[in-house]
Amino acid sequence: MRALICFAALLLMGSQAAADPPKLAVFDFELIDTSLPGEFYGSRPEEARLAHISDQLRKQLADSGRFQLLDIAPVRDAASHANLQACGGCDLKLAGELGADLEITGMVQKVSNLIINLNIHLRDVKTGNMITAASADMRGNTDESWSRTMSYLIRNRLLAPNYGKPE
Template identity: 45%
Template sequence: MSILARASAIILAGFCLLGSAEAATRVVVFEFELFDTSGEASPRGPKPEEARRLALITADMRARLAQAGYEVVDTTPKQAEITEAQPLRNCNSCELEIARALGAQIEVIGLVQKVSNLILNINFQMRDTATGRVLRAGSVDIRNNTDEAWQRGISYLVRNRLLDPPLTGKAAP
């Protein structure tokens, strides 16, 4: 067999494998929200540095899920509905319909509760969008309202609560 024929056979086999592979599980990670019970809460929402940290840990969770093999769904097409429904923790699972409309099989919502400027906790919940069943949930307390503390908290949650032990069934990547 010539080199060209071998190369063509290898390429054709690769396309066959790609065509038969199952698509990655589609997951939507909604923006983490802040629930400030510290007495420092502003009616205008989170302080600028806390809003930036919320975006930071949301992006981190999305990146870690993508790295784990999930297809992370863009929320931009439904941003107006998401904004209207916020805070998601109070919308009686309305975000499930948004996640379904985005084509996600799994959704993740997150919350940072600020007890004080020193004590915070980061929480998440992962649900099956078809049934609403909770697949995973986790919480971690952090000390210090800094980028480093928030990043360490989300890292711990993803490694030790979200992805370990590995998800199975249709929730697997």
């Protein structure tokens, strides 16, 4: 009897391990630029960096094998015309339209060229519950600082073995 229970447990664990990873929609990062230069001249270099870190996040999460990344093209226009951080759940609705189990929104807040904060929010699409949030400050407004900050958050927060799980 004990052998049968152990065998059934192994079968169950094997079927869970073979299950498809959760479907994930990663929306393009948004910028909140309250810096003085941003007010006067716009945020041109940052706009290119937003696209780069969004693609970087998608690639590294896809390469991890822990998620099945979905193409957000069908809802990209609607998402770009909404403030996903404060739209009352429109991000969840858009992710649901894609068939996502999970969704990521992100925001970069630029106070000045020396004070910039990168934020990532991972939510369950069905419940709307926050699974985890990750944030890091960076000092310096360069392509390298943005990319390194994103790599840090992916490696040490989103893909860390026990990050965001109750102890």
